[in-house]
Amino acid sequence: MNKKELFHQFVAFTATVHQVTHDLTKNIKIDDITPIQYKILEYITINRLITPTEVSDCLHLSMPNTSRELRKLREKNWIEKINDTKDRRKHYIRLTEKGKHMMDEAFTCIETRFQKLIENSSNEELEEIRKALTTLQTKIFLNQSVEK
Amino acid sequence: MNKKELFHQFVAFTATVHQVTHDLTKNIKIDDITPIQYKILEYITINRLITPTEVSDCLHLSMPNTSRELRKLREKNWIEKINDTKDRRKHYIRLTEKGKHMMDEAFTCIETRFQKLIENSSNEELEEIRKALTTLQTKIFLNQSVEK
DNA sequence: TCATTTAGTTATCAAATGATAAGTATGGAG
DNA sequence: CTCCATACTTATCATTTGATAACTAAATGA
Numbered sequence: 001m002n003k004k005e006l007f008h009q010f011v012a013f014t015a016t017v018h019q020v021t022h023d024l025t026k027n028i029k030i031d032d033i034t035p036i037q038y039k040i041l042e043y044i045t046i047n048r049l050i051t052p053t054e055v056s057d058c059l060h061l062s063m064p065n066t067s068r069e070l071r072k073l074r075e076k077n078w079i080e081k082i083n084d085t086k087d088r089r090k091h092y093i094r095l096t097e098k099g100k101h102m103m104d105e106a107f108t109c110i111e112t113r114f115q116k117l118i119e120n121s122s123n124e125e126l127e128e129i130r131k132a133l134t135t136l137q138t139k140i141f142l143n144q145s146v147e148k
Numbered sequence: 149m150n151k152k153e154l155f156h157q158f159v160a161f162t163a164t165v166h167q168v169t170h171d172l173t174k175n176i177k178i179d180d181i182t183p184i185q186y187k188i189l190e191y192i193t194i195n196r197l198i199t200p201t202e203v204s205d206c207l208h209l210s211m212p213n214t215s216r217e218l219r220k221l222r223e224k225n226w227i228e229k230i231n232d233t234k235d236r237r238k239h240y241i242r243l244t245e246k247g248k249h250m251m252d253e254a255f256t257c258i259e260t261r262f263q264k265l266i267e268n269s270s271n272e273e274l275e276e277i278r279k280a281l282t283t284l285q286t287k288i289f290l291n292q293s294v295e296k
Numbered sequence: 297t298c299a300t301t302t303a304g305t306t307a308t309c310a311a312a313t314g315a316t317a318a319g320t321a322t323g324g325a326g
Numbered sequence: 327c328t329c330c331a332t333a334c335t336t337a338t339c340a341t342t343t344g345a346t347a348a349c350t351a352a353a354t355g356a
């Protein structure tokens with residue numbers, strides 16, 4: 001196995017992923033949301049209950065900037081704070097009902113676009129795709145050696 | 149095959165890809181390059197000979213903004229214009245020797261980080277990864293129904 | 297108790313990116 | 327030749343995002 005070739009395939013692959021996700025998420029009819037704010041909401045949607053520090057780490061935002069964006073999301077009533085009962089410095093963030101509803105709509109719109117990408121795939125191909133996603137998640141991406 | 153479930157797996161997957169590529173490319177020691185400029189250079193590196201219009205379409209930049217960024221890259225002597233002999237309105241873009249050298253260094257640095265992600269994988273696993281990348285590229289991403 | 301660390305906030309400034317209007321030059325259809 | 331489309335450019339302004347300093351409050355550890 002040629003590891004250099006694999007690397008080049010990987011680079012081309014990630015570039016494609018970026019382009020496709022951009023296509024899937026562009027022009028979603030959410031009033032007045034910035035790309036980063038969307039990413040934060042997406043992250044919260046996927047991960048349910050998280051702290052600002054986690055958002056900062058995972059989305060590579062500084063704490064002050066994370067704090068600012070979370071404040072904006074709170075002002076728009078899409079997320080809310082939940083205090084940690086043990087450590088009073090910490091708090092958690094979750095979607096409000098309004099936020100959940102809004103993300104549901106967004107995901108429905110994105111899903112429609114996604115389904116179009118796979119509409120001509122047979123069941124066997126879909127199963128192949130599912131396995132491929134799982135393989136990459138477990139064999140590459142979860143190995144992340146995060147260095148600060 | 150549950151298509152909705154596949155969609156959610158896909159969303160989580162793309163979020164991970166974004167995080168990992170951010171980790172792989174952050175702090176690369178290229179003097180004075182912005183994220184978008186890097187993306188453009190990466191795109192040129194992968195695709196060799198392209199027009200500004202293609203850059204605009206594929207990286208989702210407006211033509212004026214594309215033009216501005218390409219000018220900056222030209223000013224730094226990383227890319228150069230090649231006139232189209234048939235259509236004198238058009239021109240192509242390619243890396244200069246300086247640009248190639250710089251991208252080589254960047255890719256080397258990124259490759260080192262990438263190899264770390266797969267250092268513990270057996271040959272069979274690497275082959276699995278390669279197949280998974282190919283599967284996703286061909287069965288999902290190349291189906292892109294690009295709508296303007 | 298007192299210093300230090302952690303979690304998060306506020307304020308401010310700079311840089312990157314997005315959006316739009318208006319321009320040049322060439323190509324192509326009729 | 328005229329008109330319109332295409333391929334790009336320049337200029338300008340608004341918004342988003344990044345970076346940094348300085349802060350509060352609670353936890354932790356000696």
